[in-house]
Each structure stands twice: as C-alpha cells, then as structure tokens.
Amino acid sequence: MDTKHIHPSCWSFVLIQPDLTAIQNLALKGKALQSSIYGARWGAGNAIDGIRYAPGEASYCSITLAQLSSWWRLDLLDYYYINRVTITNRADCCPERMTGVEIRIGNSLENNGNDNPRCAVVSSPVPAGGTVSFSCGGMGGRYVNMFLPKINTFLTLCEVEVYGTAYRKKTFLRMELSSSVDAAALNNTFLHQLQSALGLSSVSDVKLSWTRLPYQEVTHKAKKPTRFCADKH
Numbered sequence: 001m002d003t004k005h006i007h008p009s010c011w012s013f014v015l016i017q018p019d020l021t022a023i024q025n026l027a028l029k030g031k032a033l034q035s036s037i038y039g040a041r042w043g044a045g046n047a048i049d050g051i052r053y054a055p056g057e058a059s060y061c062s063i064t065l066a067q068l069s070s071w072w073r074l075d076l077l078d079y080y081y082i083n084r085v086t087i088t089n090r091a092d093c094c095p096e097r098m099t100g101v102e103i104r105i106g107n108s109l110e111n112n113g114n115d116n117p118r119c120a121v122v123s124s125p126v127p128a129g130g131t132v133s134f135s136c137g138g139m140g141g142r143y144v145n146m147f148l149p150k151i152n153t154f155l156t157l158c159e160v161e162v163y164g165t166a167y168r169k170k171t172f173l174r175m176e177l178s179s180s181v182d183a184a185a186l187n188n189t190f191l192h193q194l195q196s197a198l199g200l201s202s203v204s205d206v207k208l209s210w211t212r213l214p215y216q217e218v219t220h221k222a223k224k225p226t227r228f229c230a231d232k233h
Contacts (some may be wrong), residue, residue, distance in 0.1 A: 025050070026076055027144075027162045034072040035112070038063035038154065044072055047157040052088040053129050061090050061158040070155035072146040073113050080164040081138040085119060087146070088159040091129030097156045098126050103134060104145040113143040131159075138164070 032044035042063035051060040064070040082105050089098050099122055106116025120134035144162055148155050 024163070025161045026080060026164060027074055027160055030077055030162075031075045032062070032072065032160075033075070034062060034064050034155070035070050036065040036067060038065055047072065047160045048074065050159075052131060052159040053091050057092055061156055064155045066152065066154050068152045069114075069150060070148045070153070071112055071114050072155055072157055072160075074144040074160060074162065076142050076144065076162065078166065079107070079140060079142050080162075080166055081140050082119070082136045082144065082162060082164040083138055084133055084135055084163045085144065086131060086133040086159075086161040086163075087122070087126070087157060088131045089126040089128060090156045090158050093128065094154070094156060095126060095128040095130070097154050098122050099124070100148055100151050101155070102145075102147045102149060103136070104143075104147055105136060105139045106141040106143060109143070113145045114147045114149070116141060116143060116145065129158075136164075 027048040028050055030048060032048050034044040037043055041059070042061060044062045046060050047062040049060060053060070062072060064072070085103050085105075087098065087101070087103075089095050101122040103119040103121070104114055104116040105119050106113070108116050117139060119136040119139055122132065126132050144160070146155065146157060146160065
C-alpha cells in the first residue's frame with residue numbers, strides 16, 4: 001500500500017496587512033481624563049468627540065477649573081509612534097487660555113503623565129476657533145498630555161487629534177508536522193485555524209501564507225510473501 005507522509009519541517013506564517021493607522025485619528029478610540037471639570041457639560045471626552053467646533057458656549061469643548069498646572073490626558077489604550085498632534089481652540093471666547101500648553105507623550109503615569117517627554121509647546125496665541133498642528137517625529141507612548149505648568153488658569157480644548165502608527169511585533173510560529181493527512185487539506189485547515197486563533201477572521205486585508213509549502217513523499221510498503229501450506233506426505 002502507498003502511504004503519503006508530510007515531512008517534519010519548520011514552518012512560519014506571514015501577516016500582510018496595510019498599516020492604516022497613520023491616516024486615522026487615534027484619539028477617537030481612546031479615553032480622556034483631566035485634572036478637574038468646570039461643569040458636567042465640559043468633560044474631558046468632549047475633546048475627542050470628533051467635533052472641532054459647534055455653535056454655542058464651548059458646547060463641545062473640555063474645560064477644567066481655574067487652577068495651577070491644569071492638565072488633560074488621553075489614553076490611547078496601546079503603544080503608538082506619534083507623528084502629529086492637532087489642537088483646536090475654543091471659538092466663542094478666551095483664546096489666550098491655550099497659550100503655554102505643553103504636549104507630553106510617553107508611557108509613564110508619574111505626575112499624572114505630565115513628566116513624559118515633551119513634543120511641543122503652544123508658544124504663540126491660537127486664534128479663537130483656530131486649529132494648530134505639531135510634528136512629534138514618531139515619539140512613542142500610550143499617553144498624550146496637554147499640560148499648563150505653573151500657570152493658574154482654565155485649560156480649554158475643543159478638539160485634540162493624534163496621528164501615528166501602531167507598534168508592530170513580528171511573530172514567528174515554529175513547528176514540526178508529521179502526519180498521513182493530505183498536504184493540501186492540512187494547508188487550508190491549519191491556516192484557517194491560525195487566522196481564527198489570532199482574531200483576524202473579520203479583517204479582510206490580512207493574508208496568511210506558508211513560507212514553504214508542505215511536501216509529500218510516497219512510500220511503497222513492501223508486500224510480504226504469501227505463504228502456502230505445504231502438502232503433507
């Protein structure tokens with residue numbers, strides 16, 4: 001009988017997925033917190049609601065109380081390399097409140113994240129309703145802070161946008177297989193199970209493939225000679 005065997009080999013899988021995070025506003029998926037709140041209408045989340053400006057009394061902005069060293073913090077929920085941060089100022093009044101804001105990026109929560117490395121400072125006045133962008137050169141971190149050090153005032157932010165790329169880790173799967181199952185069936189079944197295990201079933205632009213396809217060898221099993229009973233005399 002001929003038997004098909006898949007030779008024991010080392011395998012790895014390759015993930016091919018376009019990196020779209022650089023053109024997405026990462027802030028929309030994060031969570032925001034601030035040092036204090038001026039009122040229920042002006043919580044930290046207003047600065048990441050996707051609305052730069054709407055008519056009314058700072059109706060879609062975040063506002064702290066007037067206090068020394070006010071801060072606002074965005075948790076991106078993962079590690080990113082930040083390329084650009086964009087801030088929009090309040091449109092109806094008080095544009096001077098944004099002057100002096102420091103943008104801090106990093107992984108530490110020491111001093112509420114305000115001790116993380118500094119990307120930029122809003123050193124020039126931003127007009128009412130104006131939007132200003134700062135390049136952060138790929139600074140890495142999970143937290144993005146707006147910090148007003150040693151200034152006693154309100155911190156008002158009508159929108160904060162963060163653009164960057166995700167931290168990517170290459171994963172290699174190493175394994176040995178030796179089985180009598182059909183190689184083509186194993187290929188399809190294994191890649192399907194791997195995709196499900198990685199949680200990629202809902203992602204259409206991810207492709208899994210073998211670095212080297214399994215191959216087969218046909219082994220001919222020798223037939224045993226047929227034994228006949230000898231005639232007894």
